[in-house]
Amino acid sequence: xxxxxxxxxxxxxxxxxxxxxxxxxxxxxxxxxxxxxxxxxxxxxxxxxxxxxxxxxxxxxxxxxxxxxxxxxxxxxxxxxxxxxxxxxxxxxxx
Amino acid sequence: xxxxxxxxxxxxxxxxxxxxxxxxxxxxxxxxxxxxxxxxxxxxxxxxxxxxxxxxxxxxxxxxxxxxxxxxxxxxxxxxxxxxxxxxxxxxxxxxxxxxxxxxxxxxxxxxxxxxxxxxxxxxxxxxxxxxxxxxxxxxxxxxxxxxxxxxxxxxxxxxxxxxxxxxxxxxxxxxxxxxxxxxxxxxxxxxxxxxxxxxxxxxxxxxxxxxxxxxxxxxxxxxxxxxxxxxxxxxxxxxxxxxxxxxxxxxxxxxxxxxxxxxxxxxxxxxxxxxxxxxxxxxxxxxxxxxxxxxxxxxxxxxxxxxxxxxxxxxxxxxxxxxxxxxxxxxxxxxxxxxxxxxxxxxxxxxxxxxxxxxxxxxxxxxxxxxxxxxxxxxxxxxxxxxxxxxxxxxxxxxxxxxxxxxxxxxxxxxxxxxxxxxxxxxxxxxxxxxxxxxxxxxxxxxxxxxxxxxxxxxxxxxxxxxxxxxxxxxxxxxxxxxxxx
Numbered sequence: 144x145x146x147x148x149x150x151x152x153x154x155x156x157x158x159x160x161x162x163x164x165x166x167x168x169x170x171x172x173x174x175x176x177x178x179x180x181x182x183x184x185x186x187x188x189x190x191x192x193x194x195x196x197x198x199x200x201x202x203x204x205x206x207x208x209x210x211x212x213x214x215x216x217x218x219x220x221x222x223x224x225x226x227x228x229x230x231x232x233x234x235x236x237x238x
Numbered sequence: 239x240x241x242x243x244x245x246x247x248x249x250x251x252x253x254x255x256x257x258x259x260x261x262x263x264x265x266x267x268x269x270x271x272x273x274x275x276x277x278x279x280x281x282x283x284x285x286x287x288x289x290x291x292x293x294x295x296x297x298x299x300x301x302x303x304x305x306x307x308x309x310x311x312x313x314x315x316x317x318x319x320x321x322x323x324x325x326x327x328x329x330x331x332x333x334x335x336x337x338x339x340x341x342x343x344x345x346x347x348x349x350x351x352x353x354x355x356x357x358x359x360x361x362x363x364x365x366x367x368x369x370x371x372x373x374x375x376x377x378x379x380x381x382x383x384x385x386x387x388x389x390x391x392x393x394x395x396x397x398x399x400x401x402x403x404x405x406x407x408x409x410x411x412x413x414x415x416x417x418x419x420x421x422x423x424x425x426x427x428x429x430x431x432x433x434x435x436x437x438x439x440x441x442x443x444x445x446x447x448x449x450x451x452x453x454x455x456x457x458x459x460x461x462x463x464x465x466x467x468x469x470x471x472x473x474x475x476x477x478x479x480x481x482x483x484x485x486x487x488x489x490x491x492x493x494x495x496x497x498x499x500x501x502x503x504x505x506x507x508x509x510x511x512x513x514x515x516x517x518x519x520x521x522x523x524x525x526x527x528x529x530x531x532x533x534x535x536x537x538x539x540x541x542x543x544x545x546x547x548x549x550x551x552x553x554x555x556x557x558x559x560x561x562x563x564x565x566x567x568x569x570x571x572x573x574x575x576x577x578x579x580x581x582x583x584x585x586x587x588x589x590x591x592x593x594x595x596x597x598x599x600x601x602x603x604x605x606x607x608x609x610x611x612x613x614x615x616x617x618x619x620x621x622x623x624x625x626x627x628x629x630x631x632x633x634x635x636x637x638x639x640x641x642x643x644x645x646x647x648x649x650x651x652x653x654x655x656x657x658x659x660x661x662x663x664x665x666x667x668x669x670x671x672x673x674x675x676x677x678x679x680x681x682x683x684x685x686x687x688x689x690x691x692x693x694x695x696x697x698x699x700x701x702x703x704x705x706x707x708x709x710x711x712x713x714x715x716x717x718x719x720x721x722x723x724x725x
Contacts, residue, residue, distance in 0.1 A: 151598070158556060158601040159563070160594055161582035170598055173656055177599060180657055181545040184615050187622070194617030195624055197447045197477065198673025199433045199698060204476040218340035222567035231565050236577045 146175050242270040242403035243721050246312050246460040249406055253300055253311045260300065260311030264293040264355050267313045271357065271404050274724050279379050280389075280399035282318050283326050284358035289313065292355040299353055308463045310353030315405035317396045318359035319366055320346050320451075321440040329442045330374040331364045333568045333588025343440025344472045345409060345451050352467045357405050360395030364590045365559065366416055366444045368392050369662045372653055373592045380649075381423060382722040383688055387646040390420030396454045397424035401722060407455040407464055411441060413448045414547050415642075415666025418678035421454055422641035422691025425680045425720065427461045427708070428454045432699045433673035434479035436465075437472030445554035446477075448547075448670040457718045458679060458709040462486035465701065481699060489702040490709040494528040497707065500535035500634030505665055511644045517682030517690040518640045521711060525638075528710050535630040535637065539622045543668040544660055546623065549603050549616035550671070555593075556600030562588060595656060624672045631697050636707050639665050641678040641691030665693060675701045679708050680717035689717075 151171045155162045162170065216229055225232040241249070241263065252258050268286055275281055296311035321327050321339035323346075328334045342350065349356070363373035371379040371394030379394045381387040382402040389398040393410025397420035400408050410417040412430035421428025429452045436451045443449060453464035466487065471480040501522065506515060522532060564570035564584030571587050574580035589597070603612035630637060643664060652659040669676040674695055681692035692711070696704035712718050 146602070150602070154598055154602045154605060156582075157605060158597050159560075159578075159581040159585050160589075160597065161579075161586040162594070163586075166586075166591075166594070170595060173595060174599055174602065176657055177548060177660075178602075181549055181612070181616075184542060184545050184549075184619050185611075187539075187542065187619055189615060189618035189622070192618040192621050194614055195620040195671075196617055197433075198620075198624060198671065199477075199479065206473065214340050219566075221340065222337055224564055224568070224570035233565055234574050234577050234580045238576070 146171060146178055240403065241266045244406070245456045246406050246463055247308065249312050250308045254306065260293040260296040260355060261290060263311065264289050264313050264357070267357055267405060274402055275404060277380065277385060277724065278382055278398050278402050278404065279377050280360055280395040280402065280404055281315065281358045282328055282330065282361050282376060282395070285325055285356060288325065289355050289357050296353045296355060307352040307467070309349065309467055311355060312406050313355040313357050314349065315357050315360050315396060315399045315408045316346065317362050317393050317408070317410045319362060319411050319442045320409070321442070322346055322356070322359065325359065327359065329365050330362045330376060331588065331590065331593070332375045333562050335569060337567050341440060344437035344474060345468050346440065348467050360393070360399055360408060362395055363392035364593050365442070365555070366392040366411055366413055367555070367592050367596055369415070369419055369659055370652065371395060372649065373590055375590050378649060381646045382724060383425060384646065386648055387688070388423065388649055390423030390646060392416040393454065394420045397421050397426055397428065400424070400426045400454050400456060402724060403721065407453060407460050409451055409464070409468070410454050411449055411451045412670065413445050413551060414670050415663040417452050417454060418641050418666050418676055418691065418693060419663060421678040423646035423689065425689030426454055426456060427458055427677065427679045427718070428452065429461050429465060429677040429701070430669065430675060431465065431469065431701055432479070432675045434477050435675070435699065435701065436468045437470070437475040437478045439472055439474035443558040445551035446558060447554060448551060458705060458712050459487060459490060461677070462490060462705050479699065484702060486701060486705055489706045491706065492528065492710050492713055494525065494530045494707070494710045497530045498634040499525060499530050499532050499707070500630055500637040501532060502535050502537045502540070502630065502637060502639060504537050504540035505639040509643055510640065511684070513684040514640050514644065514690050518638070518692055521681040521692045522638060524714050525707070525711055528714060533633050535633055537626040537630055537668065539619065539626050540668060542619050543623055543671060544664060546616045546619045546671060547667045548599065548660060549612050550620060552596045552600035553604050553613050554600070556597045556604065559593070559597055592656070620671050623668055627672045627674060635703050637695040639693045639695065641665060641693040645684050645688035645690060669695055674698055675704050677704050677708050679712060682717060
């Protein structure tokens with residue numbers, strides 16, 4: 144399963160990364176090497192093995208839905224690159 | 239010995255006996271930072287004024303005689319991955335170069351409540367992705383034992399600051415060895431607790447099923463002291479474990495009779511530095527003299543750990559780092575045509591090369607058509623690795639290994655090939671995948687006078703036996719008393 148430049152471009156779009164031509168080339172090569180290395184996993188038989196997604200997994204943690212004080216709107220907006228009227232401001236979405 | 243070279247427990251005694259005030263002590267450390275940090279570069283931010291204020295508060299607490307903890311008035315540093323209210327928190331990334339958190343991470347809150355004085359924020363690999371601190375967006379931290387070498391990573395700034403006497407102790411995070419490997423490189427003690435033992439709330443996420451915070455200190459008792467404060471259930475972190483926290487300092491006795499130590503053959507392999515191998519084998523002999531018995535164990539899936547890790551950790555990272563979108567906090571690229579363009583440019587400009595590589599790898603292994611072959615397969619092999627430890631721990635109480643296959647390497651030596659860099663974590667990664675606790679402590683020096691680390695792995699939530707074993711070894715040796723000469 145060799146990774147192509149086209150695959151890398153597709154994944155870059157999924158990951159929202161505007162990679163330069165140079166980066167795309169570099170990552171195609173480096174990801175190819177890394178993926179070739181992880182290929183060793185395919186030599187293991189894992190047919191009836193349950194996956195572990197969390198080592199010490201406390202599954203199904205619930206809490207009661209109680210309203211508690213949270214950070215203020217000002218505190219939250221303080222780090223925003225751009226804000227207006229108590230909201231985050233972003234570039235135009237609909238052309 | 240200079241005050242800045244003393245341990246937390248030694249400084250605590252001096253503070254308690256009123257031989258020195260916390261403010262004086264804080265000034266000693268700030269002066270030390272002024273004197274050596276130009277060379278070591280362990281700090282991204284030094285919070286001089288806040289530290290002095292905290293020290294004055296601590297002095298009031300000490301003179302009142304009430305509610306004094308072993309950390310009250312003791313100056314420490316913290317990795318720049320922990321959110322600190324009102325203080326710049328960058329994660330060593332350009333994308334967070336202006337981020338000032340509105341809240342404290344739970345561990346920061348706990349340390350502050352204990353009365354610790356925070357001197358500043360330590361350098362690290364960007365988003366904790368790396369093994370050398372060379373991936374910091376700002377600068378490279380130098381190893382205090384040899385400034386041409388890396389301090390290890392990702393908690394390299396924390397390790398170097400402890401080793402160079404720029405703080406009494408520090409805290410780091412460990413996703414695949416990021417506390418233990420730099421501890422080994424810099425000749426300090428570093429503990430990655432059981433997954434869930436310490437709250438992750440307010441700790442900037444890299445790989446959520448592996449990340450864990452822990453202490454980095456000058457000796458084992460200090461490590462136990464810091465863990466006492468850091469550990470415990472936190473309702474803000476649903477993966478934190480709701481189990482009682484013992485007093486970890488109580489178990490530090492030299493009585494090792496009946497303890498069984500497992501030695502896994504898979505960790506003594508080709509490529510292991512001969513000085514490292516010799517030091518670890520000698521450490522085993524030291525512990526034998528203390529009355530422990532030694533058994534051979536096997537961790538047959540060790541060779542697959544790095545492959546599993548670089549699929550699991552990158553998949554989680556690609557998801558966790560989706561939040562950096564130039565909208566809510568952090569930097570934003572200028573002159574974007576539209577929202578999509580802004581996202582893509584912000585992220586390309588804001589993330590460094592290693593971070594982008596890992597996001598790409600993670601997004602690829604999670605993407606349609608590849609999920610089963612990569613992410614799912616890796617998660618299944620993770621189960622096999624976890625089972626290896628469960629089997630091994632039927633025969634022994636702790637497992638002893640080298641922390642890293644080599645001592646600290648030269649700056650620039652491994653940056654060209656990511657895979658070579660990844661392999662430096664070969665002995666530390668399995669521990670995170672299995673969720674068990676692991677500690678590194680100094681066990682000697684190479685012929686070139688570089689520190690060597692001994693790793694002690696324990697059963698889930700059995701930090702006590704890990705610390706006890708480390709303490710028994712430490713008390714029989716004097717490696718932990720060595721300090722680098724910085725001129």
